Amino acid sequence: MRRVVFNQKGGVGKSSIACNLAAVSANEGFRTLLIDLDAQANSTQYLTGLTGNDIPMGIADFFKQILSSGPASKKGKVDIHQTPYDNLHVVTASAELADLQPKLEAKHKINKLRKLLDELSEDYDRIYIDTPPALNFYAVSALIAANRVLIPFDCDSFSRHALYGLLSEIAELKEDHNEGLEVEGIVVNQFQPRASLPQQMLDELIAEGLPVLPVYLNSSVKMRESHELNIPLIHLDPRHKLTQQFVELHDLLEHA
Numbered sequence: 001m002r003r004v005v006f007n008q009k010g011g012v013g014k015s016s017i018a019c020n021l022a023a024v025s026a027n028e029g030f031r032t033l034l035i036d037l038d039a040q041a042n043s044t045q046y047l048t049g050l051t052g053n054d055i056p057m058g059i060a061d062f063f064k065q066i067l068s069s070g071p072a073s074k075k076g077k078v079d080i081h082q083t084p085y086d087n088l089h090v091v092t093a094s095a096e097l098a099d100l101q102p103k104l105e106a107k108h109k110i111n112k113l114r115k116l117l118d119e120l121s122e123d124y125d126r127i128y129i130d131t132p133p134a135l136n137f138y139a140v141s142a143l144i145a146a147n148r149v150l151i152p153f154d155c156d157s158f159s160r161h162a163l164y165g166l167l168s169e170i171a172e173l174k175e176d177h178n179e180g181l182e183v184e185g186i187v188v189n190q191f192q193p194r195a196s197l198p199q200q201m202l203d204e205l206i207a208e209g210l211p212v213l214p215v216y217l218n219s220s221v222k223m224r225e226s227h228e229l230n231i232p233l234i235h236l237d238p239r240h241k242l243t244q245q246f247v248e249l250h251d252l253l254e255h256a
Helices: 014-027 042-048 059-067 096-106 112-120 137-145 157-177 196-207 221-229 241-254
Strands: 002-005 032-036 088-091 126-130 148-153 182-188
Touching (some): 014 032, 014 126, 014 148, 014 221, 014 241, 032 042, 042 088, 059 096, 096 137, 112 137, 137 157, 148 157, 157 182, 157 196, 182 196, 221 241
Parallel strands (some): 002 148, 032 088, 032 126, 148 182
16 A cells, blocks of 8 residues: 655645554554655654754655666665654655756656555555645655545635645546546544534535545644654554544545
8 A cells, every 4th residue: 555645735734644644554563664755854853853964865865866877776776764663664855855856857757756666565564655745746756656645634715725626636647647546535634623614614525525534633732742752643642632533544544
């Protein structure tokens, strides 16, 4: 299973969702890999605690090899970093991804990530991919390489208008490049159960036939604490309500 978490809108919780679902997956015994494709490296920092120059080259080094004229035997290799948690590994991101992007686009290397994941799938039960908040080279590469996509959604009017365009773009990419890609659903994040407008918006989206998943992730200061400590929720506070929502979402996806 290769699952990409993607939305072009920033601040909707892509990294939080990708990392916490991956952590739950690993905690339940699946050998799990997270690939961070965002130059901001939020998922990398969250799962490893590393920042700045302490972060290994990771996925940037893989793409540099692809661009290089070095020996073919070296091309396409990637360093995988062990996190502090059993069964959970990460391919780290770094700021260098931003500089590499125009070179990769010019060389039409859009299918290289899929080939890498073909190889990595032999060693991992579950692969999660965190993406930048833009339909750029890295996001398109991830959508071509994955077989499932989750769309985080934070219940505001701007997100709603962007959602229609995003679903259309994914459908077009599926038709042109990856017939096996399926939209697993829209993940409602930062939900406020006592507010009426978010629920009204979700009811309207469901009435329109959009694939809103039935598990909503609440807004909680516990997530901020989790980020600050670089500890996924399943390890920070397994009994917390938000943690249990991630477990429920994970299990829903596993049995869909």
